[in-house]
Amino acid sequence: MYNVKIPRSEEELQKYFHFRWKILREPFNLPEGSEKDEYESVSEHRMITDNSGRVLAVGRIHLNAPEEAQIKHVAVEKNMRTKGLGKLIIAALEDVARKQGAERIVTNSMETSVEFFRHCGFEIQEQAPKELDKQKRQQMLKRIKDKSALRMHPKWCEELQKTWYETIPITEHMGIKLHQYSGRTLEVRASLNKNINLHGTMFAGSIFSLATLTGWGMIFLQLKQKKLSGEIVLGDGNIHYHKPVTSQPRAVCNIETMSGDYEYLRRGKKCRLNVTVNIQDGDVPVAEFKGIYWIIPEEPSES
Numbered sequence: 001m002y003n004v005k006i007p008r009s010e011e012e013l014q015k016y017f018h019f020r021w022k023i024l025r026e027p028f029n030l031p032e033g034s035e036k037d038e039y040e041s042v043s044e045h046r047m048i049t050d051n052s053g054r055v056l057a058v059g060r061i062h063l064n065a066p067e068e069a070q071i072k073h074v075a076v077e078k079n080m081r082t083k084g085l086g087k088l089i090i091a092a093l094e095d096v097a098r099k100q101g102a103e104r105i106v107t108n109s110m111e112t113s114v115e116f117f118r119h120c121g122f123e124i125q126e127q128a129p130k131e132l133d134k135q136k137r138q139q140m141l142k143r144i145k146d147k148s149a150l151r152m153h154p155k156w157c158e159e160l161q162k163t164w165y166e167t168i169p170i171t172e173h174m175g176i177k178l179h180q181y182s183g184r185t186l187e188v189r190a191s192l193n194k195n196i197n198l199h200g201t202m203f204a205g206s207i208f209s210l211a212t213l214t215g216w217g218m219i220f221l222q223l224k225q226k227k228l229s230g231e232i233v234l235g236d237g238n239i240h241y242h243k244p245v246t247s248q249p250r251a252v253c254n255i256e257t258m259s260g261d262y263e264y265l266r267r268g269k270k271c272r273l274n275v276t277v278n279i280q281d282g283d284v285p286v287a288e289f290k291g292i293y294w295i296i297p298e299e300p301s302e303s
Contacts, residue, residue: 002056002085003049004092011284016047019055023075035073046092048085056080059089061096064106066194069097071107090120099248100143101175103189105144108137152183156224160217168213174206176213179250181221188214190249201244207279211289212237214251215275218258219293228265230295235272237291243284250280251289271295 007016021035043062048053059074071093076086097105106125109117114124122140151157160179164171175191188210195206212234219232253275260273270292279287 002088003051004088005049006058007047012047015053015055016045016058019047019077020058020073020075023077027040028158030122044093044096046089046096048089052092054158057085057089059093059263061093061105062214062224063100063193064101066101066191067103069100069102069105071105074107074113080107088121090117093276094144100193101189103143105142107140107159109140109256110136110138114140151178153181153221153224156221157181160220163220164213164217171209171213174209176210178217183225184255186214186218186221186253188217188251190251192245192247192249195249199244200246204251205240207241207245207249207287208237208239208289210249211239211277211279211287212291214277215289215293216255217292218253218255218275218277219273219295222258223295224254226262228295229261230265230271230297233294233296235292235294237289239279239287239289241287243281243286245281245286247277248280248282249280252279253277253281265295265297268297 005012007013017035018032021032022028025032025035035300039062040060043060045060046058049165055075055077057074057080059071061069061071064070071090071291074086074089076089090232094105107117109122109124112126115174117140122142125141155223157178173194175189175194178186179189180187190206190210192202193244195202197203215237216232216234223229223232257276257278258273260271262271265271272292275291275293277289277291278285279289
């Protein structure tokens with residue numbers, strides 16, 4: 001039985017770094033301590049152990065930029081390299097990158113490990129940095145997608161995402177992305193790393209923006225579903241913050257929390273909708289937004 005875990009205690013960290021040194025540095029006659037670098041404190045570390053606590057594989061990931069993560073120092077016990085532990089550690093690190101909002105992962109692979117990373121979904125970059133060529137390393141890249149995403153009416157969802165990015169460019173910088181749409185529920189996520197304050201939590205303004213955009217987006221998709229059109233405007237909005245967002249910002253809007261009469265819009269009149277959006281940090285409720293939106297009917301085109 002293998003366990004993927006985060007080394008937390010002093011003992012676990014000592015085992016983690018000693019294993020990294022033993023596999024990656026000792027063969028080159030480098031001293032203990034050479035296995036560490038300046039990114040350790042800002043990285044996420046994972047290791048695989050057996051039931052006795054013996055370390056069998058390790059790996060590390062850190063962000064180069066809000067949209068890019070880098071994997072380094074992947075090591076597997078020699079007599080365990082045909083057991084799939086390398087792929088397991090890569091999958092664990094990829095999951096970290098996905099939760100942090102990264103869109104791609106890079107790694108600087110030695111020639112001997114290029115095939116391994118290929119099997120993990122990485123591709124060699126055509127133009128690797130010159131310094132890597134000198135070290136006989138290849139820069140490899142993998143683009144990541146959220147496997148849990150589910151989108152009904154994908155064309156509408158793509159149109160909504162494109163509308164956000166083109167009309168409100170800051171949404172792209174905030175890492176705001178439509179995650180799921182079931183027809184009755186819309187979930188939108190943002191990148192914590194792109195909206196983090198000096199306390200290590202999400203800016204209150206970013207939370208408010210995430211909530212208002214989610215409410216706006218739900219109306220956009222409902223109009224598509226009802227074959228209606230109009231300009232969506234936020235009239236008023238209030239948000240109550242209960243807890244800070246520290247890991248995974250999520251905004252959820254359910255059709256049951258919306259109220260209003262679309263019949264006004266059908267008759268060419270402006271329509272008022274009340275919308276509630278719940279903000280979660282992972283699965284923990286942290287804020288509630290209540291907004292009043294107006295849908296302004298489109299002016300009839302001149303014949």
